[in-house]
Amino acid sequence: MNNSILLPNQSGKLYTHTLKPGNEFELPKKQFEKRIAISAAHVVADPLSTTEPIHNSKIDWEETLAYRRYLWSLGLGVAEAMDTSQRGMGLSWETAKELISRSVKEAKAVDGKIACGAGTDHLQPSPQVTIQDVELAYEEQCEYVEQAGGRIILMASRALAACATSAEDYVKVYSNILRKVSEPVILHWLGDMFDPALKGYWGSEDIDQAMEVCLRIIKENEKKVDGIKISLLDDQREIQMRALLPESVKMYTGDDFNYPELIKGDQDGYSHALLGIFDAIAPAAASAMHALDEGDLSTYDAILEKTVPLSRHIFQTPTYAYKTGVVFMAYLNGHQSHFKMVGGAESQRSIVHLADLFVMAGEAGLLQDTELATYRMKLTLMQAGITQHDITIPTV
Template identity: 50%
Template structure:
């Protein structure tokens, strides 16, 4: 058995022995009982600048290979989202390339007729975020001119996603949060966009734990008041809303919102703490998934969904529950650095050549935090090559002064 020395939070170290590598089965038919998108991260070139403010230079081969890995497990990909470091290192120029390249790769998967994705469309395989991050928040005008600038920025990005083929996700906008004077401004912007799109989109509500700049979204700091505004928008345009992706880390709120949605509008959970029970459901409703944690636990997530398809919800729930502690740890405060844990596991499992992130975000978590990430991933059966992972983990610790 492979073992290594891990640091502890009290400044000491201890010996840790890895479990045997699990055998997660890829699906032999498309997953049907739940619709699930894994929000994928971006892998940079290891020799790029990769410092805060530097233009992003993705390693396109590794980045797109990761998406193929997710598709091979029957999951959809949510791309160009906050998990891909929108607003935290991935600039709009690189984002446009990501959307276009992922659309091409998804089309190739559709054409291949692979068993896990047979019969799926590009829109089933990939949804992409359309936002307003090409705007400079320091210079955006106030009042009606600011609202118009936000609308035009959204239109530009919606056009890029639509032309590339994926489903559009209308992302929460820092610019709109800055210029909106109240609920009516949110309704004006989103209603206009929903009237203009030709196919249903996903609406994205991201809490302040993920992005503090989104405080007061939907026109109120009070969540219940904001929710009524959100619901009024959806009820006015149910034919233009495929679903809503809600990331407030509040299971009770999600259950109530899920029950209040118009028929046919999906609730894509973005709750990376409570996803097992939300996906499992309450006997009347269940949540679908659009989750950053699925990019880290995708073999287990796929196995759980395969069990739901096979009529074994008890097994499915047990698999999801087995990943919960890892999810809680990766998404622990400050939550917006969860991306670092996802990239770290990708590197440990050999999916990228170096532990690098655009914008220097690989420094967003401590050595002890990442050692715990390694341990919890192993306990959840998500270290797929223990020898490689132990070798890389040992090197990481040694470089960072642990045990020397």
């Protein structure tokens, strides 16, 4: 099949692009030793559901769980029911409960690492919501995750951000929840670029003041905190906070712009990985972690530096729309049979954005089956009215 394709550029004009063969990544045959590497995982919508996506999207459980098995097969852990799965942006708590239960069972069957998001998204922010309501909502979700056999990632709360009147409200809520959990949790500081409803989290829009409050919570509850994932897209802030953490508390980078250097680290420390971009670049991520274990920093750098332009593109403003790019990558690579998303989120990125993603993914060697990827890109373009000369169906 001809891997040449007509793509639109930023001016809307068409040009011919030829996709190069994908890379052969050297994948690990054992667990990673030097870093913990976890991928937040997307969900696959059921394209044949009769319910309207905007109201009650259904999940294709077979393809959703198959993708998690794929991540585990590469040595990566799975962060379940997080924002990458469109939690709070199409994925309801009721559906998330089933997702957590099914994924934990799958993880146990294959000895895969898993941690699950617990938040308050079943509690809608309103003037009537109190701090006590937020605590009870957190307790309900934490209890569910623990009863399912999962480890908790304590997600940021829109309801708490809406009703808190001071930093002390955050200290109170988090301290009470942390005292009640059975095992140490991973905290999550999600910046408002990912979710505008979280602006001013920890009681202040000033990052230094917010960090001070977060560190206070961690230090006062050190035995119940495994680590913290920071998603601020600011490497210097992450490095700053990393140096201030208690020795027993890990830093998990959620920086999808600067992850290669943060994971590699320096003489003063390093970050573990808990990243949405690892869903889209899974084989490259696993291969890079393997190279890091072997002390081969040149290979580590060479693999991941090629993925950064793609990641920055996928996570460009509006950042919360990054899930569209993540799912499109899974579609191009044959991990799901369609490009439909929970809540109809496939429409959140332009056709030019997706075309540029296709080019960048190819340059990073991340499109393994070039015939299939080209064919599926052509189908997507045709839906936007861009006619292709060759639309031969490839053998899958």
